[in-house]
Amino acid sequence: MYETARVRVLLTDARRLVTGTIAPHAVLTPDDKRIRHIVTQLNAVESTLDLIA
16 A cells, blocks of 8 residues: 555656656757657656556
8 A cells, every 4th residue: 555655656746756846848849859758768767657547
């Protein structure tokens, strides 16, 4: 139960990072290669954490 709760906290943190920090930058510079790479990587992390939780 502790592990599941911890994964959910990490999932929430990852989602907040994406929506609060990365997404605004992605809107301003949608063609930036680094931003696209970061978004892709964070989406992969989010998917993995979502499967675990």
